[in-house]
Amino acid sequence: MTESTRGVYVYGIVPADVEVQPDAEGVGDPPGKVDMVTHGDIAALISAVPTDEALGRPEDLTAHAALLDGAAAEVPVLPMKFGGVLAGREQVTEELLAPHHDEFVGALAELEGRAEYLVRGRYHTDTVLGEILRENPELDRLRERIRETSQDASRNERISLGEAVNNALAAKRAADTSTAMKALGDLDLTVTSREPTHEEDAVHLACLARTDQQSDLEAALNRLAEQWTGRVDLRLLGPLAPYDFVVSAV
Amino acid sequence: MTTAVQPAGGGSGVERPTSSSLADVIDTILDKGLVIDAYVRVSLVGIELLTIDARVVVASVDTYLRFAEAVNRLDISADEKQGLPDLVGGMQESGSKSKTKGALEAAGEKLRETLGDDSGEEEPAGQRRKGGSR
Structure with missing residues (x-):
């Protein structure tokens, strides 16, 4: 698979000090490995996803929900709607996390413990x-x-x-x-x-x-x-x- | 009756499934949550999404005819016995439930075809394509 056919699927935003469980499975077939892109005090939960295959199988939907619900049991999380894909990890930082850093930090603080x-x-x-x-x-x-x-x-x-x-x-x-x-x-x-x-x-x-x-x-x-x-x-x-x-x- | 951890005695407490059914997931993640498009425009990738139509309850003539059939089949005399003590409650309930099942089951038919029952196990679901990419 070449780089041009891969994108970065974004599940949601969590505090930067969160750790992803090594066996966490994301969307896609086979399931993508869940990772984080960290910037300042926040991080995006992501996984690589092929962009030439359609997303939305039942497994994709439940993977999205299970990852975020699992996180929500432990830490505050800002869930994204299903289906958001960016071009690459740098773009996650530059376009999503950096410009909205303080806004996301504030929202996560409000959700602490809830x-x-x-x-x-x-x-x-x-x-x-x-x-x-x-x-x-x-x-x-x-x-x-x-x-x-x-x-x-x-x-x-x-x-x-x-x-x-x-x-x-x-x-x-x-x-x-x-x-x-x-x-x-x-x-x-x-x-x-x-x-x-x-x-x-x-x-x-x-x-x-x-x-x-x-x-x-x-x-x-x-x-x-x-x-x-x-x-x-x-x-x-x-x-x-x-x-x-x-x-x-x- | 599924096995659930509940306070003993009542047997009628709130159900606590350990995971969401596919139907619950669909009700949630397809139209709720932060929309990434609102934050990011330049590097958004137009990946094709197999979307599933949002589940909404729309009343139509078909709905009305199904409801009419359901109440027409309903045995009201059996129903009144439901005021009796708990002893007969359970049997009563399951007995009368099966009787009119056909009618209202049809109400959820379209959903169940693709999603499996809300309260049941997750079944492999097909999706209806609604246009292509975003």
Whole structure:
């Protein structure tokens, strides 16, 4: 492979005193060896990557996330969005690290001791649909009417019913999101609500929390999960790199 | 039920997967994080990215018809029993769940084809190409 077909993939920015684990694997096939480009107090996590092959296989995506999430468990990290490639190591220093050194130092300082945690809740379909029917008797009546009609003749009614269910589900999602945010209200964290990415999503929250408070976060979510038994399955992911809490300031 | 380290007794605590599923990763790293283009323009390399469409929930007539089918199949009398004590809770749940599964499973069908289930194991996923390089 010649130099002209290689680029430098950038995962994120960390403090300069971080050490990369020797077996850390990056994107690409075979996986690139993860390395650092250091400048002043900061460093970029990088790996060499061929530029004549497309990136974005599932392995590439998980390698990107796993490296940054692994780092975030130990040190502050500014995660890059997937897919950023520069021409070479010098360019990483000259164009990325040097011009933005102080800005990155400041952002890393703010993240010290903190990481992102994702809270995902998934509805038990039958339970939540049952709730919707009981709370909206007119939908149950519409349902009965549809049952007495042929498939073709009831198409418009079925669309109306489904739309009403969809709206009721969106309202439930909003209410349950608010309940979950309240359940985390006593903790010292920043919460942001993500858009649902699945129709059965009940709650989709990103939290920036102190890693030494993780057990408090788990306890609060355990209480909520108990309360929602048979209704919403709750999942907690993290510590993760703070993707939802970094913004390109340009 | 997966094996999870949880406080004993409840059995209904928050799940703590040790790693993110591919679907979780896709929800995160494709449209969040610092954008290198915002910092670097000169030496940016235009490498081709196999992008996966961001996962969004878009309601359509198809969605509505699926929801209608799901509630039409729902056995409300079975559902009301869910107010009973915990003893029957679990069985009730798994029983009724399988009943209407077909309908709402279809809702996530497109995603599952390529990504595998959110909550399940990572499956090798294909990607839809969305144009070519950046």
